[in-house]
Amino acid sequence: MKRSMLLVCLLPLAxxxxxxxxxxxxxxxxxxxxxxxxxxxxxxxxxxxxxxxxKSAAYLAERLKxxxxxxxxxxxxxxxxxxAKALDEKQIEAVSAYLASAADxxxxxxxxxxxxxxxxxx
Numbered sequence: 001m002k003r004s005m006l007l008v009c010l011l012p013l014a015x016x017x018x019x020x021x022x023x024x025x026x027x028x029x030x031x032x033x034x035x036x037x038x039x040x041x042x043x044x045x046x047x048x049x050x051x052x053x054x055k056s057a058a059y060l061a062e063r064l065k066x067x068x069x070x071x072x073x074x075x076x077x078x079x080x081x082x083x084a085k086a087l088d089e090k091q092i093e094a095v096s097a098y099l100a101s102a103a104d105x106x107x108x109x110x111x112x113x114x115x116x117x118x119x120x121x122x
Contacts, residue, residue: 053100
């Protein structure tokens with residue numbers, strides 16, 4: 001009984017930890033693949049490139065998987081297909097989880113970490 005109660009109490013913590021790790025990996029992949037150049041650091045959208053943050057992870061994964069196959073309806077398809085093809089299934093899942101959880105970023109928080117840009121010796 002005590003063991004099952006402990007499991008019930010610890011399971012949400014383990015799930016939260018795995019979810020947080022997936023989102024952190026998604027952020028790393030998103031930034032290291034240069035997605036922020038068009039979609040913004042937090043997926044908020046830049047100029048005429050669409051906002052991705054806050055959309056459902058399932059929707060985003062479905063779109064990326066279609067683009068990876070060269071399919072999809074977007075005026076930016078030619079730009080997106082090579083980016084989508086560069087992602088494996090796990091990366092698509094991680095990026096989708098990150099963007100689904102990303103909040104709006106204010107202008108002062110729109111900096112890409114130096115290690116993503118190639119370090120501070122530029």
